[in-house]
Amino acid sequence: MVSREKITPDMAKKEVVRICEISDENIVDCMQCGKCTAGCPAVHGMDILPHQVIRLLQLGQIDQLLQSEAIWSCAACFTCASRCPRAVDISKIMEALRLTLVRVKGNNRLDIEKVPKLLDKNIPQQAIVSGFRKYVK
Amino acid sequence: MNYSYYPGCTLKTKAQNLEKFALHSAQALGVNLVEQEEWQCCGAVYPLSTDEIATKLASVRSLAAARDKGESLVTLCAACHQLMKRVNHDMQTKEDMREKVNNYLQLDDNYQGESKVIHYLELLRDEIGFETLAQKVKVPLKGRKVAAYYGCLLLRPKEIMNFDDPERPTVLEDFLESLGASAIHYPYKTECCGGYLSVDKEEVVEQMVDNIIRSALEQGAEEIVTACPLCKYNLENSRLCSKGEISISYFTELLAEALDVKEA
Ligand code: SF4
Ligand code: SF4
Numbered sequence: 001m002v003s004r005e006k007i008t009p010d011m012a013k014k015e016v017v018r019i020c021e022i023s024d025e026n027i028v029d030c031m032q033c034g035k036c037t038a039g040c041p042a043v044h045g046m047d048i049l050p051h052q053v054i055r056l057l058q059l060g061q062i063d064q065l066l067q068s069e070a071i072w073s074c075a076a077c078f079t080c081a082s083r084c085p086r087a088v089d090i091s092k093i094m095e096a097l098r099l100t101l102v103r104v105k106g107n108n109r110l111d112i113e114k115v116p117k118l119l120d121k122n123i124p125q126q127a128i129v130s131g132f133r134k135y136v137k
Numbered sequence: 138m139n140y141s142y143y144p145g146c147t148l149k150t151k152a153q154n155l156e157k158f159a160l161h162s163a164q165a166l167g168v169n170l171v172e173q174e175e176w177q178c179c180g181a182v183y184p185l186s187t188d189e190i191a192t193k194l195a196s197v198r199s200l201a202a203a204r205d206k207g208e209s210l211v212t213l214c215a216a217c218h219q220l221m222k223r224v225n226h227d228m229q230t231k232e233d234m235r236e237k238v239n240n241y242l243q244l245d246d247n248y249q250g251e252s253k254v255i256h257y258l259e260l261l262r263d264e265i266g267f268e269t270l271a272q273k274v275k276v277p278l279k280g281r282k283v284a285a286y287y288g289c290l291l292l293r294p295k296e297i298m299n300f301d302d303p304e305r306p307t308v309l310e311d312f313l314e315s316l317g318a319s320a321i322h323y324p325y326k327t328e329c330c331g332g333y334l335s336v337d338k339e340e341v342v343e344q345m346v347d348n349i350i351r352s353a354l355e356q357g358a359e360e361i362v363t364a365c366p367l368c369k370y371n372l373e374n375s376r377l378c379s380k381g382e383i384s385i386s387y388f389t390e391l392l393a394e395a396l397d398v399k400e401a
Contacts, residue, residue, distance in 0.1 A: 077329030
């Protein structure tokens with residue numbers, strides 16, 4: 001996965017530029033140290049690891065990311081962001097990747113018809129509101 | 138002392154205990170928390186994209202209302218707190234957002250992030266003080282082995298939340314000690330419980346909560362306290378918790394117990 005290709009920002013594809021704009025993050029700052037991945041509590045649900053997400057963006061390979069489970073396993077816990085030595089906030093990049101998908105009409109992650117079944121008697125409103133904000137546009 | 142108080146939806150429904158015990162305790166401590174009029178749902182998750190404004194407006198309305206009353210805004214739910222703090226920070230630092238929000242809201246006075254947002258725990262620590270709190274304890278929680286679970290939303294990002302050390306926080310432990318309980322230290326107290334993933338990816342959440350609870354049990358904890366309704370829900374849904382190995386409650390419940398106002 002990790003190659004030694006030199007990255008320059010201007011080679012970025014339109015889609016990558018958009019991810020950087022939505023997230024307001026600078027992917028070229030990442031030096032692939034892996035600290036984000038080492039501390040991520042949700043890696044067991046990820047097919048692409050947090051530092052690999054940034055690498056693929058650097059390489060312009062965005063299609064893989066948009067098909068990944070990783071972006072949906074990210075819990076937006078901000079651990080990666082708070083530990084990154086280069087101040088890259090992956091939680092914002094993961095959000096931008098998710099938004100790229102759910103902002104397309106008919107592309108909601110959560111099927112609203114299925115929501116009533118998800119509700120057990122204790123689930124807090126906070127979970128449902130969060131689900132709608134994260135998975136539906 | 139008067140404060141504006143923002144409860145949020147969950148405290149009016151599934152997390153009524155978090156609020157009830159907080160309000161009873163505040164009264165016993167001589168703090169007047171006045172619920173804001175016509176508050177709206179904060180949205181539960183802070184919008185992480187730069188191009189979303191509408192989803193931040195509810196928070197700005199509450200922030201501006203507190204400013205107009207000249208009071209600090211007190212929050213109780215960890216998620217609401219994260220929203221209020223981060224949106225307030227945006228209003229202080231992001232000129233383009235400030236302009237759009239004010240153009241839209243047309244408040245009498247433009248809002249520029251003037252309000253001070255404090256979590257109930259910060260109120261106890263910084264305004265009342267844990268020493269004073271300790272003096273007001275009527276029923277010390279002697280012998281109770283309690284693990285504090287912080288989760289994410291109160292602590293991170295550190296520069297904005299400004300709540301405690303994000304890797305080694307102590308406010309909840311200090312709080313528990315002031316009530317006479319024994320605070321259990323364990324390494325997973327700041328790890329994420331999975332949060333809203335329980336709506337979409339229960340299997341991922343399962344392992345996350347399992348790690349947290351096992352870590353607390355290994356250090357001898359008999360109960361866990363938290364400030365977040367979703368953390369409580371996820372932890373309670375865990376395998377170990379369903380088996381009755383440990384119980385989860387809101388930190389305010391222990392506070393009310395120690396102040397002897399639980400049944401008030
Ligand atoms: S911690 Fe930061 S610099 Fe290191 S790999 Fe992750 S994003 Fe890149
Ligand atoms: S924000 Fe997402 S990617 Fe970052 S540590 Fe948390 S779960 Fe992992």
